[in-house]
Amino acid sequence: MQNQAAFEISALQPALPPQQAVTLKVNGQEKTIKLAPWVSLLDALREYLQLTGTKKGCDHGQCGACTVLVNGKRINSCLTLAIMEEGNEIITIEGLAKGDELHPLQTAFIEHDAYQCGYCTPGQICSAVGLLAEGKAKTTADIKELMSGNICRCGAYTNIVSAIEEVIQKGGQAHE
Amino acid sequence: MNSFTYTRATTLETAVQDKASAELAKFIAGGTNLTDLMKVNVEGPNHLIDIRQLALKDITDNADGGLRLGALATNADTAYHEQVAKRYPLLAKAILAGASAQLRNMATNGGNILQRTRCYYFYDTATACNKREPGSGCAALSGFNRIHAILGASEHCIAVHPSDMAIALAALEANVNVTGQQGNRTIPFSDFHRLPGDAPHLDNTLQPDEIITSIDLPAKGFAQHHAYLKLRDRESYAFALVSVAAGLEMDGDTITEARIALGGVAHKPWRNREAEDLLTGKSATEENFKLAAAEIMREAKGYEHNSFKIELGKRAIMRALEQAVKMSNKPDSHFHRTSTEPV
Ligand SMILES: Cc1cc2nc3c(=O)[nH]c(=O)nc-3n(C[C@H](O)[C@H](O)[C@H](O)COP(=O)(O)OP(=O)(O)OC[C@H]3O[C@@H](n4cnc5c(N)ncnc54)[C@H](O)[C@@H]3O)c2cc1C
Ligand code: FES
Numbered sequence A: 001m002q003n004q005a006a007f008e009i010s011a012l013q014p015a016l017p018p019q020q021a022v023t024l025k026v027n028g029q030e031k032t033i034k035l036a037p038w039v040s041l042l043d044a045l046r047e048y049l050q051l052t053g054t055k056k057g058c059d060h061g062q063c064g065a066c067t068v069l070v071n072g073k074r075i076n077s078c079l080t081l082a083i084m085e086e087g088n089e090i091i092t093i094e095g096l097a098k099g100d101e102l103h104p105l106q107t108a109f110i111e112h113d114a115y116q117c118g119y120c121t122p123g124q125i126c127s128a129v130g131l132l133a134e135g136k137a138k139t140t141a142d143i144k145e146l147m148s149g150n151i152c153r154c155g156a157y158t159n160i161v162s163a164i165e166e167v168i169q170k171g172g173q174a175h176e
Numbered sequence B: 001m002n003s004f005t006y007t008r009a010t011t012l013e014t015a016v017q018d019k020a021s022a023e024l025a026k027f028i029a030g031g032t033n034l035t036d037l038m039k040v041n042v043e044g045p046n047h048l049i050d051i052r053q054l055a056l057k058d059i060t061d062n063a064d065g066g067l068r069l070g071a072l073a074t075n076a077d078t079a080y081h082e083q084v085a086k087r088y089p090l091l092a093k094a095i096l097a098g099a100s101a102q103l104r105n106m107a108t109n110g111g112n113i114l115q116r117t118r119c120y121y122f123y124d125t126a127t128a129c130n131k132r133e134p135g136s137g138c139a140a141l142s143g144f145n146r147i148h149a150i151l152g153a154s155e156h157c158i159a160v161h162p163s164d165m166a167i168a169l170a171a172l173e174a175n176v177n178v179t180g181q182q183g184n185r186t187i188p189f190s191d192f193h194r195l196p197g198d199a200p201h202l203d204n205t206l207q208p209d210e211i212i213t214s215i216d217l218p219a220k221g222f223a224q225h226h227a228y229l230k231l232r233d234r235e236s237y238a239f240a241l242v243s244v245a246a247g248l249e250m251d252g253d254t255i256t257e258a259r260i261a262l263g264g265v266a267h268k269p270w271r272n273r274e275a276e277d278l279l280t281g282k283s284a285t286e287e288n289f290k291l292a293a294a295e296i297m298r299e300a301k302g303y304e305h306n307s308f309k310i311e312l313g314k315r316a317i318m319r320a321l322e323q324a325v326k327m328s329n330k331p332d333s334h335f336h337r338t339s340t341e342p343v
């Protein structure tokens, strides 16, 4: 069967697949866009909705740069299709602040200098928002283990952990 | 990625029918494995049936004292479920040793046990792989085979099954419930995955028209004496080189029942009943553990880069058994390593 699948792929003409209307609810706003079913949620956010805060690192679930919240849970937006997320509540890094008031984790990341190049940061922060909501991190080691899905090429881990730790200590709740 | 159509299944019946009517159709659940493989053109469905709307997310008690895990319950919801954590901590630990928090939020129980191998050559369409393209050969045999099988492999395929969850399910002797056009059937976990033989393109015994509806855990959960030991190149967010799910029933110092399942070593979760029987009625000593480990690895065969797994496997078995006896595998923590510093 895999054989056949491979054959089908090579036999296909390079034509673009038909697009369809998909309504996504991102950061509280509903937007209808036309896209092909193969568009990942990550690409829909970045290329169709111009929400470029969410980053593409590996596109294979291996780095966490694309982390967003769907129905309050952190996920890798590169491994889900936009069309699969129709009807769900999507929150990206752009949706965390309330107006000019930053999310406590955003503030903590700035105060702790929890980044260098900043490329992994939106994913780290969204992941940390998910971590807080899950409420499973009781120790520093727990934070490290439960944040392991976010790779930082610059190695800002120490400060990332202390930023998250501070928010947990202050009883910082996840964004409602 | 090739072009495909997308639909959301609303009932089990329509999902099964829809799948059967299109030869290259695939179900999609969390999407964490399928989407990835579609991006590298290893999977090429022409029709995707999204099954996440089906009512298969619940975790419920079974009449026999066991627990039923819905096929669409996420790995995170399963591992953190109160009853799973309490009665089947071995399973909770195995799940939490796998992937990342984000992936576990997406991944489903059905999808987890159906995930495909992480063999580099399976992923690389420029190389030979009998699993991806039957008859093309196996590039891993003479290639970089550090992560590959040492038990139950064949000259056609030396890939390993990558799931952590499946290793615990093998030790717990779970049953997989499936529905197809012919109706329902239950597959004992040991018959679910298969060895490669001369048909490595078949990972398991699920038929093309069948959908997994749930996984049943028998009443016996080995909550008192168990361990999930996962050895890998980095401490988190990495697949196992070798993993061991151990469950023991003890009467004082005497082992009355032993279950040992290995991950990272074979095309399916690896169990050896003779080795488990060697421990039955014996006391929990290092010598006895050594005998069991030697029996499990008796027919192990290493390749150029993975022979280290034989000794590593033996030591891992012994350590997991010791941890299971002493319950030093962090009984009070979900995680596999010590975490004592409070936040
Ligand atoms: C970077 C990375 C690291 C990872 N690390 C680990 C690890 O350390 N340990 C580990 O165990 N796993 C690991 N994983 C794998 C992950 O656990 C699996 O991808 C996940 O469990 C698959 O579940 P899913 O619901 O997303 O499956 P999908 O991708 O949706 O589906 C997988 C397959 O199962 C089929 N399918 C799904 N549900 C059903 C059903 N109910 N009935 C019939 N067919 C069905 C689909 O058609 C598809 O063929 C990792 C993944 C990534 C990307
Ligand atoms: S871009 Fe999604 S995990 Fe790397």
Ligand code: FES
Residues within 6 Å of the ligand: A114, A115, A116, A117, A118, A119, A120, A121, A151, A152, A153, A154, A155, A156
């Ligand atoms: S700050 Fe550069 S990758 Fe993390």
